[in-house]
Amino acid sequence: xxxxxDQARTRRRWITLAEVVAVAGVLIAALTLYLNxxxxxxxxxxxxxxxxxxxxAQARVELAGTxxxxxxxLKDPRHDITDTTILFPKALxxxxxxxxxxxxxxxxxxRPLLTLTDGGPDAQTGRLPxxxxxxxxxxxxxxxxxxxxxxxxxxxxxxxxxxALTLEGFRLRQTGGDAAALERAWAAVKPAARQS
Numbered sequence: 001x002x003x004x005x006d007q008a009r010t011r012r013r014w015i016t017l018a019e020v021v022a023v024a025g026v027l028i029a030a031l032t033l034y035l036n037x038x039x040x041x042x043x044x045x046x047x048x049x050x051x052x053x054x055x056x057a058q059a060r061v062e063l064a065g066t067x068x069x070x071x072x073x074l075k076d077p078r079h080d081i082t083d084t085t086i087l088f089p090k091a092l093x094x095x096x097x098x099x100x101x102x103x104x105x106x107x108x109x110x111r112p113l114l115t116l117t118d119g120g121p122d123a124q125t126g127r128l129p130x131x132x133x134x135x136x137x138x139x140x141x142x143x144x145x146x147x148x149x150x151x152x153x154x155x156x157x158x159x160x161x162x163x164a165l166t167l168e169g170f171r172l173r174q175t176g177g178d179a180a181a182l183e184r185a186w187a188a189v190k191p192a193a194r195q196s
Contacts, residue, residue, distance in 0.1 A: 061076050061078075061079055061081075061134050061136055061143075061145040061147075062076055062077075062078070062172075063075070063076055063132065063134060063147065063149065063172070064076070064077070064170075065104070065149070065151075065169075065170025066170075067167045067168065067169060067170065069167075070105060070106040070107065070110075070167065071103050071104065071105050071106065071167075072103060072104040072151065072167060072170050073101075073102070073103045074102040074103055074104070074132070074134075074170075075102065076134075076136060079136035079137055079138060080136060080137045081102045081134055081135070081136050082135045082136060082137060082142065083098070083134070083135040084098065084099060084102040084103075084132060084133070084134055084135075085097070085098050085132070085133040086098075086099070086104060086130050086131070086132050087130065087131040087132075087133075087179060087182060088108075088109055088128075088130055089128075089129065089130075089182060089183060089186035089190075090183065091116065091186060091190065092109055092112040092113065092116070092128075093112055094108055094109050094112060102134070104130070104151065104170075106153075106165060106167055109128065110165045113128065113153065113165060113191075114155065114162075114163055114165055116190070116191055117155060117163075117191045118163075120191070122155065122156060122157030122163050123154075123155065123156050123157065124154070124155045124191065125152070125153065125154045125155075125168070126152075126153055126189060126191050127150040127151065127152055127153070127171075127189045128150065128151040128153060128186075128189075129148050129149070129150055129151075129173055129182055129185035129186050129189065130148070130149055130150075130151060130182070131146065131147075131148050131177055131178070131179065131181070131182040132146070132147055132148075132149055133145070133146045134146075134147075145175075146175075146176055146177055146178075147172055147173075147174065147175050147176065147177060148172075148173045148174045148177040148181060148182055148185055149170060149171065149172055149173060150169075150170070150171045150172075150173050150185075150189075151167065151169075151170055152167070152168040152169035152170070152171065153165055153166065153167055153168060154166045154168050173185060
């Protein structure tokens with residue numbers, strides 16, 4: 001029996017099972033390739049985001065203050081500090097300080113703070129906010145950071161020579177800030193006004 005032309009056309013139109021499997025295999029391979037490519041791009045984006053986050057964390061300065069007698073030595077374990085500028089509240093009448101070594105000396109603000117707290121009890125504690133601008137090395141670049149820090153102080157009476165001021169600690173109040181923010185911080189913690 002020979003095949004008619006009509007039957008031959010019908011047979012050629014039908015796709016064989018092998019052809020269906022081959023087309024499905026090509027589609028599956030293309031989908032796998034696309035998914036692998038998308039996963040690789042997502043992994044690269046995650047790594048880039050993590051690297052950027054690490055760079056931001058590395059660039060952030062975290063000043064720590066160590067109280068030693070009448071001075072507070074400032075340091076950041078991750079960066080070399082090159083320059084420090086310290087701004088005190090205007091009420092103290094202390095000008096901007098730029099010490100050679102990154103430190104705060106109580107001789108700068110001791111007398112004005114004792115004068116502000118004079119007339120009250122001998123034993124007082126409080127916080128003195130200061131605005132510190134720090135320049136530091138981050139790799140091979142110089143960066144700058146600002147923050148408002150609290151100097152924790154305590155006064156006590158002495159038998160002779162009036163009252164004494166002792167430094168107790170150093171804490172971060174807020175990152176960033178400016179002179180207006182420093183004055184607002186001072187208004188929130190300033191000691192009671194001197195009584196006449």
